[in-house]
Amino acid sequence: MRVDGREIPVTGSLLQPLTRRTSDIIRVVLAALGVGVVIAGSMITRPEWLALERSISPIVGVLNPAQSNLVYLLYGIAILILPFAILIELVLGRHWKLLAGYAAAGLVAGLLLSITGTGLSAPKWHFQVPDKLDNTFLQQFLDDPRWIAMLAAVLTVSSPWLPVRARRWMWFLLLAFAPIHLVVSTVVPARAMFGLAVGWLVGAVIVLAVGTPALEVPLDAAVRVLAKRGFTVTAFTVVRPSGPGPLILSAAVAGPQRLLTVELYGKNQRSYGALRQLWRWLTFRSSETAPLHGSMHRAVEHRALMAIAIGDLGMAAHAPVAVASLDRGWMLYAHTVPCGKALAELDEKVLPGLWQSLDSLHRKQIALGDLRPDEIRIEDGVIRFGGFVGAELGATDAQVQSDVAQLLVTTAAIFGRDVAVRAAIAGLGEQSVLTASRRLTKSGMPSGIRKSVPDWKSVVSGTREEVRKQTGQDRIEAEQITRFSRKSIIQLVLLVALVYVAYPFISAVPTFFSQLRTANWWWAFAGLALSSLTYIGTAAALWACASGVVSFRNLVIMQIANTFAATTTPARVGGLALSVRFLQKGGLGAVRATAAVALQQAVQVLTHISLLVFFSIAAGTSADLSHFVPDATILYLLAGVGVGIIGTFMFVPKLRRWLNTSVRPQLQEVLGELTDLARDPKRFAIIIAGCAALTLGQALALWASVEAFGGGTTFVTVTIVTMIGGTLASAAPTPGGVGAVEAALIGGLAAFGLPIEVAVPSVLLYRVLTCWLPVFCGWQVMRWMTNKNMI
Secondary structure, three states: OOOOOOOOOOEEOOOOOHHHHHHOOOOOHHHHHHHHHHHHHHHHHHHHHHHHHHHHHHHHHOOOOHHHHHHHHHHHHHHHHHHHHHHHHHHHHOOOOHHHHHHHHHHHHHOOOEEOOOOOOOOOOOOOOOOOHHHHHHHHHOHHHHHHHHHHHHHHHHHHHOOOOHHHHHHHHOOOOHHHHHHHOOOOHHHHHHHHHHHHHHHHHHHHHOHHHHHOOOOOHHHHEEEEEEEEEEEEEEEEEEOOOOOEEEEEEEEEEEEEEEEEEOOHHHHHHHHHHHHHHHOOHHHOOOOOOOHHHOOOOOOOOHHHHHHOOOOOOOEEEEEEOOOOHHHEEEOOOOOOHHHHHOOOHHHHHHHHHHHHHHOEEEEEOOOOOOHHEEEEOOOEEEEEHHHHHHHHOHHHHHHHHHHHHHHHHHEEEEEEHHHHHHOOHHHHHHHHHOOOOOOOHHHHHHOOOOOOOHHHHHHHHHHHHHHHOOOOOOOEOOOOOOOHHHHHHHOOOOOHHHHHHHHHHHHHHHOOOOOHHHHHHHHHHHHHHHHHHHHHHHHOOOOOOOOOOHHHHHHHHHHHHHHEEEEEEHHHHHHEEEEEEEOOHHHHHHHHHHHHHHHHHHHHHHHHHHHHHHHHHHHHHHOOOOOOHHHHHHHHHHHHHHHHHHHHHHHHHHHHHHHHHHHHHHHHHHHHOOHHHHHHHHHOOOHHHHHHHHHHHHHHHHHHOOOOHHHHHHHHHHHHHHHOOOOOOOOOOHHHHHHHHHHHHHHHOHHHHHHHHHHHHHHHHHHHHHHHHHHHHHHHHHHHHOO
C-alpha cells in the first residue's frame, strides 16, 4: 500500500468473509421475506387487496383522465430510461468491474420471471417508438414484471456505488410505482409487485457475493489520522480479521512506542453491534443492560473515554491514541499495546491484589463488564485491566455483581476453584461473593468469557458449587437475569397447549349447556366429591412409596397441580415429571424420587389390571367385552413392533449403553422397593388402597355423571368402561388424551346399551368434573407452589 509517496507493507488478508457480512446478510433475509410476503398476499388476501385498492383509488385519484394520462406518460418515460441512467452513472464513476454485476443482475432477474410451465417465455417488448407517444407503448414495460425485476436488481447492485442523491431519487422513482397507479385510478398489478420483490432479492444476493465499497478498508486514511497524532506508520499486520468484532491490526510506528494496536469498525460491525444490542434489550432485564449507543461512533468513543477514566486511576493496561471517523463509514480506535504480563503467566499470589483492585473500581462506580483472562495484566505488581468494551461509569449493583462472577470464573479456570473462591471471599467478603455467585449461569456469563475459558460450563458449575461449600449454604438460587425464565416459557407452552387441546371441547359447550338443564345437580355434586378420592388416593400411594418423607398435605395439593401438568402433555409425562420434582424438593435424591414415582406407577398398573379382572368376572356373562378386544391383526402388529423395539435396543450400542447406565439402576431400585413392600404389609396396603382409590374414584365420578342424566347402567359396567376405555385412550398422542378419552368412554357406554343421548352429556360432565375444573385450579396451584419453591 502506497500512502503519500511512502510504501507501507500490509501483512494478512483484509477481506471480510461472506459469512461475516452482517449488513449484506440482513439485506438478503429481508428481501427473501419480502418475496414471501408478496406471494402470501397474492395467494391468500389478493381479493381483499383488490377491493381495498378500488376503494382507495377514487379517494386518491383526484386527477381527470387527461391529467392521469399525462402523469402515467411522464412516469413511464422515467421508468423506461432509469436503467440507462444507472448505467451512465456507473460509467462516469469508472466502476468498470461493476458492469459485470449490473449485467448479471438484470439477466438473472429477467430469466427467473420468464420461467413458465412450458419453458422460457420471451418478453414481447418493441422498442420502436410510435409517431405519437402514448400509454400503450409504455404500458408494455410498466406492467411487465420482468422489466420491474430487472430495474430493482440492477439498482440494488449499483446502489452502494452511486452518489447518495442520485441513489435516493432512483429508488424514489422505482418505489413510486404503486402510488402512481393509485393516483391515476388503476389497480396495482400483483405481478409487478412480485417482480419488484424478486429483483430486490436477486440484487441482494449478488451484492452479498460481490461486496460493497464498505468492505474496502481505508488504511490510507488511518495512516494519515495517526500521522496527525504524531505516529508515523511503517507497516501493518493483521492480528484478527474482521468478523462480528473489529478488524484488529498491529501497526509498527516510528518513535518510542514502536507498536500500536489499531481497531477498525465497518458497516458490518455496526449492523452486528446494533442487532446484538437489540437482542440483549429484548431478552435481558433492563437492569442487566447498559444504555443503548446511538451509533458506532458513540460506542467507540465511550470505550476510549472509559479507558481514559480507568487510566487516571492507574489501572488501565493501555492508553487511547486516536478515535476518528474514516471514509466509507469506518471507525478507527487506536491505542497502545497492553503492558505487563497476562494473568495466566503468574501464580496465585496476585489474587489478593486483583480482588482489591476490582473493589477499588467498584467503589468508584466503575464496572468493567469484560474480565476475560487476556484482559487482565500485571505490571510491577500493579493490576491493570484492558478491553473496556462493556465498561460503564455509574455502574449498577447488577453490573458490579456481574464483574465479580466473571472474575470468579476467570481465576477459577486459571488457579483452581478452591483457591479462587477463597481469595474472593477474603477480598470482598462472604456475602458479596455469595450474592454474585447467583450469576454463575449460562445467561450470566458474557460470550467473551464463554469463548475464552476452556470447558466453561464445568468451570461455572464447579465454581458455584465451591462457593456453596465455602459459605456453608444448602443451595444457591440462580439469579433471574433474562426477561423470560425457563419456568415462564414452559408455563406459557403448557397454557398454549391447554387452549389447543380444549378447543374441541369448547366448541361443544353450547349443546352441553342446553343438556345440563335436565341434569340432576345433586348427582353432579356427588360426582365432584367422589372425584376427590383420586387426589387423596394418589397422594397416599406416592407418600407411602416415598417412605413418608414428604408432607402428605402438600402431596394432596400437588395432585391438583399435577392435573394441569398431566393434561397439557401427551401420555401424562408432565405429571410424572412434576411428581419427581416435588419429591426432590421434599428432600429425596434424583434417583430415589424417580424410583418412588416409578414404583407408584408400577403398583398402579398392577392394581388396575387386578380390578379389571375382578369387575369383568363380577359383570358375568351379561357383559359383552368383545367391543374392547382388538383385532388379531392389530395384536400381531403390536407384538411385531414390540419385538422390533427390543431388538433395536439390544443391537444399537448407544441405546444398549443408555439401558445399562440410566434405565437399569432405576429398574433395580423399583424391584428393590417391591421386595421391601412384601416385607412391610402396612406400607403395601396403603399403596394398594391409594391406587385402587384412583381407579374407583374415576369410576364413581363417571357413574354419578350417568345418574345425573337419568342413569341406565350399573356401577360394575361403568367401572369396566372407565378402566378399559381409559387404558385405550392413554395411548393417544394428544395432551391429556383429549378427544380420545371422550370417544372411548362414549363408545364403551353405548356398547353396553346406554342410549347415546345419555352417554354424550354424561361423559362431558365427567370430563368437566375430573379434568377441566381441576386443570384451571391446577394452573393457579402450580404457580403458588412455584412461588413457594415446592416444585
